[in-house]
Amino acid sequence: MSNMPADNSMTELQLLDADTATGRSERAKWLLTSPDPPAPWHQLFSSIKQTLLPQPKPKQPRPNRSFLFMQTLFPILKWGKNYKAAMFKNDLLAGLTLASLCIPQSIGYANLAKMDPQYGLYTSVIPPLIYAVMGSSREIAIGPVAVVSLLLSAMISKVIDPSVDPVTYRRTVFTVTFFTGAFQTLFGVFRLGFLVDFLSHAAIVGFMGGAAIVIGLQQLKGLLGLSHFTSKTDVVSVFGAVIKALHQQWYPLNAVLGCSFLIFILITRFIGQRNRKLFWLPAMAPLFSVILSTLIVYLSKADEHGIKIVKHFKGGLNPTSVHQLNFGGPHVGEAAKIGLICALIALTEAIAVGRSFASIKGYHLDGNKEMVAMGFMNVIGSLTSCYTATGSFSRTAVNYSAGCETVVSNIVMSITVLICLLFFTKLLYYTPLAILASIILSALPGLIDLHAAYNIWKVDKLDFMVCLGAFLGVLFGSVEIGLLVAVIVSFGKIMVSSIKPSTEVVGRLPGTDLFCNIVQYPVANKISGILITRINSGTLCFANASFIRERILRSVTDENNTDESSKGRLHVLVLDMTNVMNIDTSGIHAMEELYKQLIAQGIELAVVNPRWQVITKMKAAKFVEKIGANWIFLTIGDAVDVALRLKINGLNNC
Known part of the structure; x- marks a missing residue:
């Protein structure tokens, strides 16, 4: 009888072990009998369906599929139903403030892209209107930007010299813009947003910093009133061209005029940063500088004494450029390659800008939908004499500070620029090129993020090498070399971590x-x-x-x-x-x-x-x-x- 409790205890342990073994067996069976995962083609189809036709939220009536598709493609149909007059008041003020900054910047960026001034304004009319009905960001300001303008001029100039054959150069720019929009649309439809992430944060910080310095060096031509200048973008070639030009004929009045207004713009920006209520002061300063300097040159006839001016400036509505697209010429392959690079850079900048301000306002920005909107915007832009447009950080910051409620501010800005094109372009004939250079130079400090570079150095030394490689590649090589170095180092980092x-x-x-x-x-x-x-x-x-x-x-x-x-x-x-x-x-x-x-x-x-x-x-x-x-x-x-x-x-x- 004394062994009975021990036997009972052993029986309980055996039963417990049997239950444990049964539980293990059952859990393993869950793993081994799991259904097959969906086929790759099914995942791709579902991904495209989610982009173009998302499912309605629970407890909501199922809308008509065609209407749901239209709402997805044109978000303005969704939020436009709740738009109020009070919101329009804020958007009107923000749009007018935005236009005052956009007009001089667009002219300057067109000059940077080696296009006639009106094409910068054209790019600030059609693309913002398209984005307003298709985009989902409320604050982003659409138009030409410095980095993309530099990319176009630096890469296309190696294929076609704009000073020798400006017509073919312009046609190639429109063709590149079409390819840019086509690639962006494909990225969004097939949910390939991860491709943008190949340009890591560190690579973008280095690339933007190097590009800002290169853009600044390029503006020495306008700031010093130089007639002949290098088309290369590396720092050695630019400084060599400046030294060579200074030994020849140049006009110090250009530098005096440009530097004076550059100091004025920077002072107004400092005041605006110290007092948020005066946000309109730095936004209005570039347009005021253009108007005042144009009057000074016109009244003093300074153009006869060496001041370089814009001269002929064609206005009017955006002309069609469908017939200028060139898909059968010898340079179509190069145009497609440049379009792919521009698509990635433009999307990276726009999505980064849009998401940063969306997080401040507390809403989510769908990157794939943004890609579709940007793609349509650039494809239609290429057909209406526009070159590649994207979201601008400086103008978006002004738009946000001005209290914009929706993308209606982009519509107001677009209409204001169109009015300028219709009625005021003749007044810009005497605008000094030095002023345009000073406006571009004033926007460049925002592209150089020393704080971000320092944080990258503290957090990840290998990431800092990516940043430094992109920076030095742009500065001492070219824009595409900087991008190539950044991508190669980034891929090297990925390969090392995956192979080992x-x-x-x-x-x-x-x-x-x-x-x-x-x-x-x-x-x-x-x-x-x-x-x-x-x-x-x-x-x-x-x-x-x-x-x-x-x-x-x-x-x-x-x-x-x-x-x-x-x-x-x-x-x-x-x-x-x-x-x-x-x-x-x-x-x-x-x-x-x-x-x-x-x-x-x-x-x-x-x-x-x-x-x-x-x-x-x-x-x-x-x-x-x-x-x-x-x-x-x-x-x-x-x-x-x-x-x-x-x-x-x-x-x-x-």
Whole structure:
């Protein structure tokens, strides 16, 4: 009778162990019987459907599909129903303030793009109107920007010299703009926004800083009144051209006039930053500078004494440019390549600007929808004598400070610029080029973010190398070299992390069921006879499979060498694949080789939590059959329990 309680206790333990084993088996079955993931074509179709035809929110009546599609394509149909007169008052003020900054900047940026002045204003009429009905940002201001203007002039000038053949140059600019819009639309429709992320934050900071200095150096031509100047953008060529020009005939009056108004614009900006209520002062300063300097030149006849002026300035409505697009010429390949680069740079700037102000206002900006809007805007712009437009940070900041409520401010700005084109372009005949140079120079400090560069240096030294590479590439090479250096270094960083990912040995934290890196958490305990290894890579593929296999086998060897006693001999390798999102045939082959080498050493392989794509491919490759379905586990805890039981049984048999 004395043995009865002990027998009952053993029976309870056996029942408990049986329940635990049943639970483990059930959890493993959930993993092994999961349905097949959707096919790639199905995912692509669903992605496009979500972009163009999103589902209505729960508890809302299902609208007509065509109307839902129209609302998605033209967000103005959605928010326009709630638009009020009080909102229009704020948008009107913001739009007029925006136009006062946009008009002189657009003329200056057209000059930077080596286009006639009116094309800068054309670009500030049609694209903002298209974006107003298709875009989802409330604050972003659309039009020509400095960096894209520099990109166009720097890259297209290598194909066609604008001073030799301005007509072909202009046609190529429109063709590049068409390709830019087409690529942007495709990026949005097929949800390829991740392509923009290849230009990392560090790369953009370096590129923008280098581009700002290059743009500033290019403005020395207008600021000093030089007639002949280099078309190259690197700092060495520009300084060489300036020194050469200064030994020839140049006109100091241009520098005096330009620097005077540059100081005036910078002072008004300082006042506006110190007193937010005077936000309109720095916004109005460029237009005031243009008007006042034009009057001075006209009344004093300074153009006869060396002051360089705009001269002929064609006005009127945007003329059609459909017939100017050139898809059959010898330069169409170059135009497509430049269009792709411009598409990425323009989208990166616009989405960064839009999201930064959207976060301030507390709403979400869909990057894919923005790409579609930007793409349509540039495609239609290319047909109406516009060159590539995007969101401008400086003008968006003015728009926000002026209290804009919606993109109606863009419509007001567009109409104001159109009125200027219709009635006031003749008044701009005597506008000095030095003033346009000073307006561009005044906008450049916003492109140089020293604080961001310092933060990148503090956080990630390798990221800072990307930033520095882009900066020096633009400064001492060219715009495309700077971009190329940034992308190559960024890809190099990705390749290093993917080809040589880390694997870590994990242990159990005392008193918990948590398993963590033993190096990061020294209190974590390793379990004798069991090695738990985690793969820290999103994919197990041809690029890193062999390296990961060798790292794991080295860990196994080190573990066996650490404790040579029979009790410390390794019985089970638990491989945590929680972080592995996908695997290819090379990865599965590496797993098979790992399994064979472990079995040859008398070590079992337990695989933990292979993700959806991974377990599906493992089953298709019969790898699950090779190792046995009973060695696939949902959690590390389940795998360790079975491994401990195997070890105990092995010791008992000994």
